[in-house]
Amino acid sequence: MSIYNNTFSLRTREKLEIIDVSERVSAIVSDSGIENGLVNVWTVHTTAALAVNENDTSLLEDILSTFTRLIPIESEYHHNLKYKWFSGEQNAHAHILNCLIKSYTAIPLRNKRMALGTWQSILFIELDGPRARSVDIQVMGE
Amino acid sequence: MSIYNNTFSLRTREKLEIIDVSERVSAIVSDSGIENGLVNVWTVHTTAALAVNENDTSLLEDILSTFTRLIPIESEYHHNLKYKWFSGEQNAHAHILNCLIKSYTAIPLRNKRMALGTWQSILFIELDGPRARSVDIQVMGE
Amino acid sequence: MSIYNNTFSLRTREKLEIIDVSERVSAIVSDSGIENGLVNVWTVHTTAALAVNENDTSLLEDILSTFTRLIPIESEYHHNLKYKWFSGEQNAHAHILNCLIKSYTAIPLRNKRMALGTWQSILFIELDGPRARSVDIQVMGE
Numbered sequence: 001m002s003i004y005n006n007t008f009s010l011r012t013r014e015k016l017e018i019i020d021v022s023e024r025v026s027a028i029v030s031d032s033g034i035e036n037g038l039v040n041v042w043t044v045h046t047t048a049a050l051a052v053n054e055n056d057t058s059l060l061e062d063i064l065s066t067f068t069r070l071i072p073i074e075s076e077y078h079h080n081l082k083y084k085w086f087s088g089e090q091n092a093h094a095h096i097l098n099c100l101i102k103s104y105t106a107i108p109l110r111n112k113r114m115a116l117g118t119w120q121s122i123l124f125i126e127l128d129g130p131r132a133r134s135v136d137i138q139v140m141g142e
Numbered sequence: 143m144s145i146y147n148n149t150f151s152l153r154t155r156e157k158l159e160i161i162d163v164s165e166r167v168s169a170i171v172s173d174s175g176i177e178n179g180l181v182n183v184w185t186v187h188t189t190a191a192l193a194v195n196e197n198d199t200s201l202l203e204d205i206l207s208t209f210t211r212l213i214p215i216e217s218e219y220h221h222n223l224k225y226k227w228f229s230g231e232q233n234a235h236a237h238i239l240n241c242l243i244k245s246y247t248a249i250p251l252r253n254k255r256m257a258l259g260t261w262q263s264i265l266f267i268e269l270d271g272p273r274a275r276s277v278d279i280q281v282m283g284e
Numbered sequence: 285m286s287i288y289n290n291t292f293s294l295r296t297r298e299k300l301e302i303i304d305v306s307e308r309v310s311a312i313v314s315d316s317g318i319e320n321g322l323v324n325v326w327t328v329h330t331t332a333a334l335a336v337n338e339n340d341t342s343l344l345e346d347i348l349s350t351f352t353r354l355i356p357i358e359s360e361y362h363h364n365l366k367y368k369w370f371s372g373e374q375n376a377h378a379h380i381l382n383c384l385i386k387s388y389t390a391i392p393l394r395n396k397r398m399a400l401g402t403w404q405s406i407l408f409i410e411l412d413g414p415r416a417r418s419v420d421i422q423v424m425g426e
Contacts, residue, residue, distance in 0.1 A: 051241040059221040062219045095347070101242065205383055208355055
C-alpha cells in the first residue's frame with residue numbers, strides 16, 4: 001500500500017463563497033501515482049467546509065442563501081457575545097454549519113480516476129471569509 | 143492490501159424516497175473476501191444522498207418531511223428559475239440537501255462484518271426521483 | 285498495511301450534550317503504532333453523532349440550541365406517535381439530526397499525528413441522553 005500526502009492553499013475573497021477545487025485535487029491525485037484506493041480531502045478549519053455537488057453559479061448562490069437562512073450570520077450566539085470585542089470571532093454560524101457540512105470528504109479512486117459523476121465537483125465552502133485557507137489531500141491505495 | 147470495487151443499480155419510484163440498501167452492500171462486502179478494513183459507499187448523484195440510520199417506516203417519513211420543511215421543494219431558487227423551461231432541473235432543494243446529507247458514507251469492516259449497530263441500516267435517500275440510480279461500493283483492507 | 289481496532293465507552297449525563305473525545309481517540313491512535321493512514325471514528329448509535337469542531341463551551345451551547353431550533357425535540361413526529369407508550373423512543377429529532385451530523389468522521393494520520401487544526405476537536409454529540417455510548421476507532425495505514 002502507498003500513502004501520498006499533499007496540501008494546497010487558497011485565498012477566499014468573500015464572507016461566504018464556494019470555490020471549485022476539483023482540478024487541484026485531481027492534480028495531486030495524478031502526482032501520487034496511486035491508481036486505486038481512497039482520496040481523502042480534509043480541511044483543518046472549523047469555519048469552512050467541503051462538499052461534493054454541481055458547480056453551477058446559480059445553484060451555489062442557492063446553497064449559500066439557504067445555509068444562512070437556516071443558520072443566520074447574525075443572531076444571539078453565546079460564542080459571539082463572549083468574544084464581542086473580537087471581530088474575527090463573530091462566527092458561530094460558520095462553526096455550526098461546519099458541523100453539518102463537514103471538514104472532510106472522501107472519494108473512491110478507480111483506475112487513476114476519482115469516482116466523480118458528471119455533475120460532481122469538489123467544493124470548498126468558505127463560511128467566514130475572507131481568509132487564507134488550506135486543503136490537505138491524502139491518497140491511500142496502490 | 144486488497145481493493146474490491148462493485149456497483150449496483152436501483153430505481154426509485156417517488157420524488158422523495160428512502161431505500162434500505164444494507165443487504166446489497168453487505169452482499170458485495172461478502173463477495174470481496176476482505177475481512178478487515180473500510181467499506182466506502184458512494185453515489186455519483188448530486189440530487190440523492192446516503193445516510194446510516196434506523197429503517198423504521200414512520201421515522202423515514204419524519205426524515206423526509208423534516209428535510210423538506212427546512213429546505214422546501216418549491217421556493218425562489220436561482221437554479222430553478224435559470225432552468226425554468228426544463229422540468230428535470232427543478233431540483234435545487236435536492237442539491238442543497240445533498241450538500242448536508244452527503245453522497246458518501248464509510249463503514250469500518252471487522253472480521254467480515256460491517257460495524258453496524260442493531261438499529262443502523264444503510265439508507266439511500268432519493269431527493270429528486272423517480273430516477274435510475276447507482277451506488278458504488280469499494281472495500282479496502284485485507 | 286496494518287489495521288488496528290479499538291473501542292471506548294462513555295456515559296452521557298444530559299438529553300443533549302457534547303463531549304470532547306479527542307484525547308481518547310488520540311490515545312488509541314498512539315497505541316496502534318501506525319504512523320500514516322486514516323483514522324476512522326465511528327459510533328454504532330442512531331441517536332448520537334460525531335463532528336469535528338472547536339471545543340468552546342459557549343459554542344457548544346450554540347450548536348445544540350441551533351440544532352434543536354431547526355429540528356425540535358417535541359413535534360408531531362410519526363415515529364414518536366407510533367411508540368408513544370415508550371418514553372425511550374420519543375427521539376425522532378435525534379435520528380433526523382444523526383442523518384445530518386453523521387455517525388462517522390475520518391481524520392488523516394501523518395507522521396503519527398492526526399491532521400487536526402488548532403481549533404479542531406473530535407466531538408461526540410449526544411442527542412437523546414442520558415445513555416451509555418461507545419465509539420469505535422479503526423486506524424488503517426502503515
